[in-house]
Amino acid sequence: MTQTDDSIPQLAWQSGDVRHTLRWHSEAGNPPPKRVVEADDQIPADTAYKLACEGTGLLWRGDFQNARLLLQALGRRIDRARERAEAKKKGAPASPDAAQPGHAFHHQRQMQAQRARILGMLLIPFEPGFSVPLRRAPDVQAACREAYGEALAGEAFAASLRELQGLIGAHEWRKKGVAIAALDGAIHPYYGVFSPVRGEYVDLVAQAPLPSTELAFDIGVGSGVLSAVLARRGVRKIVATDTDPRALACAAENLTALAVRKQVELKQADLFPEGRAPVIVCNPPWLPARPSSPIEHAVYDPDSRMLLGFLNGLAQHLAPGGEGWLIMSDFAEHLGLRPRGMLAGAIAGAGLEVAGRHDIKPRHGKAADRDDPLHAARSKETTTLWRLKARA
Template sequence: MSNLIPTGRTDIEWRNESTQKPPKAAVYPAEANADKILKAAYEHTATVWTGDFHNAKQVLAAMKKRVKRPSEKKRAGGGDAVAERSRNIQTAFHAHRMKQAQQSRILNMLAVEIGAGFTLDIPRAPDVKAALADVYGKPNDAPFLLPLNQLLGFIGAHEWHKKGVEIPALGGRIHVPFGVFSPLRGEYLDLIAAALAGSKFQTAFDIGTGSGIIAALLAKHGVPKITATDTNPRAVACACANFCRLDLDNIVIEKTDLFPAGCADLIVCNPPWLPAKPSSAVEAALYDPESRMLEGFLNGAAAHLNDGGEVWLVMSDLAEHLHLREQDFLPQCFQTASLEIAEVLQTRPKHAKAADENDPLAFARGREVTSLYRLKKAV
């Protein structure tokens, strides 16, 4: 989202990768501290930092401590707190999401001015040109304001993009820029790799390819012809780059919604797992409003499947534990789509949040199971 906002000097563009509304105005104070910036933030006014970059990061850290209520740590602890949260699980999830959004909006009120050509002209500022080019592409001609918290995220994402993420199941690295979901949760990749052992699929579709990791895994396991699809331009560019790095010339990528033309022996999809509204482009890989992508994929898969072929769906049951989806939702979707289960492979998540007792959703994450559903056309 971008918009022009008044600053007392001139109107200037405000950029924010989330769906948050822009501030009503922005100010350039000679001096500012965390309390003053927060006071202005609660009045919907952004503060543009013009001092030392490292001091700005310290102020942002102080703001984060202040916007997190002291009572949160206490509630996140003992069994009584867990029992209280569990009484209304769905409400707990939505309250957690709302708090995250509110805190993010307030923290994003500390901004910096990015000059023409992606320059940041404040003392001890790093060179941010490459990080911003990763996000925006062509350098800007006019200055714009950017939340410092997001700029730090862009810088971190750029470093990860250069370094890449080691994928044991692939035997290589996947490089992911900002705006494309990173395959940090490798347990579902292990399920796919196990299912591919001994398979003889000749053609495959990877629906919603994202970074291209699943398509690459299919290619590494000997599927000769693969088509990957996505609607996100950043994902399409990212996947193409990864296929080139891995020297995979048997994958075609198309910018299209769900299915390409034709049929395949294998159709794989790892859709967003939670039926909720995303608050940014990258969250579209996590949240699927009203399960629209999930149902669209399942309802269209049989028409694109060769005889004797399989549909593979990667899905977590976290939504069921959060009471966002009924327990019989998936079986009903399979039946409606004229698909039946041939096999289910399952594993437990291994990421840090799964074992974090202080996570607000720990009561659900602790029971989460990730499944690979191998589906066939119903007889």
């Protein structure tokens, strides 16, 4: 059984006659498995898969590299099970919903959630200081400190191997960085902060005509990439906001490395800072759906909250003659997640008008991948920088 002690999630399991407990941690906020058993190199992959599908957590006691191999084996079994289910569907009458544009999206999200749940059942123990007490375990202390901070450093706990792999991958991205042509430099994203790997929206901000270089607001600064672009374009002062302290720290580090930190004031705020500006930039999440992990908050905007919040507050924060730059993809419209005409209606309803628009087609690999279940929508996608003004 799993229990909660003083609101701290705990794993609890029996080993022989001894009952053990261990703190549980999930950056995505996933609850701990309700049942936990110890597992090692001797467990057959089929047995592990059956237990994981039933919701039983496998607390690993064997070789770390063998745990990685087992996770891959679980992934293959998930894929085979999905392929069998899809083959059965081909012989059955098609669901009326299958013809809807968003059906493939929701189906893919459902499959991803199921896959994440099953793979998340393979658990790794951590000792204080973020050391992993398993044979052939890598040194993950730096990756864990970057993602978890010092709050967990003094405790023993358990987390899923899948999450740990995400931390390690984010650590490598942070070291390597993402090359940004418009900056002639790189952005180093933190774990949980959106990585600007889709450079087309950055190019839009780098090329659109600036109505002023005195002051700009950057709403939802994230990694700091758009603030850096504005600073390099000669904007003297940028006030950049975000609700996430991790994003603000990430932006500060990137702006410092790019030698534009003095031009940017970072503030923790929900949407707008106080005052007015002649340029206000916002690149909200593009899809109106619910995020299921920290990184997805930069992709999914439930009920279009950030989009509508930006539009509805823009007029009262624009300086006379100023422009609000809204960067949006129409991917949601092609998926049927956002009604066509909704954005135009929201712009008009907020007392705004379109002064101009700049379009660009996506360059990422999925746009040309015909095997992608969402290819039909991706192939039609356009990213737009909407130049908005307060209606006279």
